[in-house]
Amino acid sequence: ESGEFLAAFQKRIDAEEKIEPNDPMPEGYRKTLVRQIGQHAHSEIVGMLPEGNWITRAPTLRRKAALLAKVQDEGGHGLYLYAAAETLGVTREQMTEELLSGKAKYSSIFNYPTPTWADIGTIGWLVDGAAIMNQIALCRCSYGPYARAMIRICKEESFHQRQGYEIVMTLAKGSPEQKELAQDSLNRWWWPSLMMFGPSDRDSVHSEQSMAWKIKRFSNDELRDKFINATVPQAEYLGLKVPDPDLKWNEEKGGYDHGEIDWDEFWRVVKGHGKMNRDRIAARKKAWDDGAWVREAALAHAEKRRNRQDA
Numbered sequence: 344e345s346g347e348f349l350a351a352f353q354k355r356i357d358a359e360e361k362i363e364p365n366d367p368m369p370e371g372y373r374k375t376l377v378r379q380i381g382q383h384a385h386s387e388i389v390g391m392l393p394e395g396n397w398i399t400r401a402p403t404l405r406r407k408a409a410l411l412a413k414v415q416d417e418g419g420h421g422l423y424l425y426a427a428a429e430t431l432g433v434t435r436e437q438m439t440e441e442l443l444s445g446k447a448k449y450s451s452i453f454n455y456p457t458p459t460w461a462d463i464g465t466i467g468w469l470v471d472g473a474a475i476m477n478q479i480a481l482c483r484c485s486y487g488p489y490a491r492a493m494i495r496i497c498k499e500e501s502f503h504q505r506q507g508y509e510i511v512m513t514l515a516k517g518s519p520e521q522k523e524l525a526q527d528s529l530n531r532w533w534w535p536s537l538m539m540f541g542p543s544d545r546d547s548v549h550s551e552q553s554m555a556w557k558i559k560r561f562s563n564d565e566l567r568d569k570f571i572n573a574t575v576p577q578a579e580y581l582g583l584k585v586p587d588p589d590l591k592w593n594e595e596k597g598g599y600d601h602g603e604i605d606w607d608e609f610w611r612v613v614k615g616h617g618k619m620n621r622d623r624i625a626a627r628k629k630a631w632d633d634g635a636w637v638r639e640a641a642l643a644h645a646e647k648r649r650n651r652q653d654a
């Protein structure tokens with residue numbers, strides 16, 4: 344691509360114009376969006392699995408109904424995002440193939456097990472809370488279809504976060520055993536939730552270019568800090584202890600200092616060696632294989648209809 348083409352494109356970005364599917368765009372811009380939107384969509388679909396596990400085990404009908412609605416929402420978020428990625432010329436089949444073959448990533452957070460009901464609350468509170476931090480910024484992404492998908496998704500995420508926090512609040516204000524369930528869950532999900540924001544800025548390979556193209560509006564560490572600053576008071580209100588001995592309020596910066604993240608764990612999980620990576624991909628593969636007959640029947644039906652119309 345010529346220098347003037349890239350300069351003209353950057354001028355549109357700097358003028359806060361939205362880039363639409365049929366606009367001329369640098370190949371790198373298209374590629375990084377296919378990468379990020381595809382992985383975001385995979386995260387939504389895989390994210391249905393840890394929670395789906397508890398739909399039949401929810402403690403009350405009200406909790407079951409809220410969890411059912413949330414898991415269905417996540418499936419819808421996946422569809423919006425796959426559709427946004429398709430506007431960039433990639434097909435659903437290609438993206439699915441990349442997920443099932445392990446080539447495409449999805450958020451590391453979904454590779455952790457959900458052994459207790461408290462985890463369903465903590466996921467809504469922390470995981471959807473972290474997702475909201477990230478997704479509010481993406482509502483202002485320079486790529487039109489992605490930004491517009493985010494606006495709808497963020498409205499539903501707020502419900503996800505509130506229902507999760509209410510579950511944790513109920514446990515934290517319940518019996519000592521219930522409070523212990525909530526604390527144990529926070530202990531297991533706090534650090535993996537911080538890892539959702541990605542590697543530290545110095546190790547982030549895409550941030551600089553993504554920020555120049557206004558795909559990313561805040562750096563990984565900026566969003567992570569915003570999340571910590573908003574979430575620690577919520578834990579304190581519930582009488583729960585954030586499992587970071589180095590967490591300390593820093594008056595000067597008006598935010599919390601926190602302990603070092605275990606980046607070995609982060610990369611191990613990202614590279615497929617977390618507790619649940621194999622189970623998640625196996626579940627997705629089974630769903631894809633079990634659904635083959637539906638796809639074939641729909642294609643056969645469409646073919647017959649086309650033949651009838653042509654006849």
Ligand code: 3HC
Nearest residue numbers: 379383386448449450451474538539540541547548549550
């Ligand atoms: N899990 C898996 N991979 C991760 C990751 C994580 N938590 N964080 C970063 N990575 C990967 C990146 O994808 C990149 O690898 P790649 O080149 O193969 O794609 C590499 O680590 C380097 O990270 P960078 O910071 O350079 O990459 P990005 O600029 O893409 O930033 C990101 C990472 C902040 C996650 C960004 O991709 C993003 O904002 N994605 C959209 C939001 C998203 O995907 N959220 C996931 C959760 S969705 C969710 O929680 C649903 C809710 O309903 C619960």
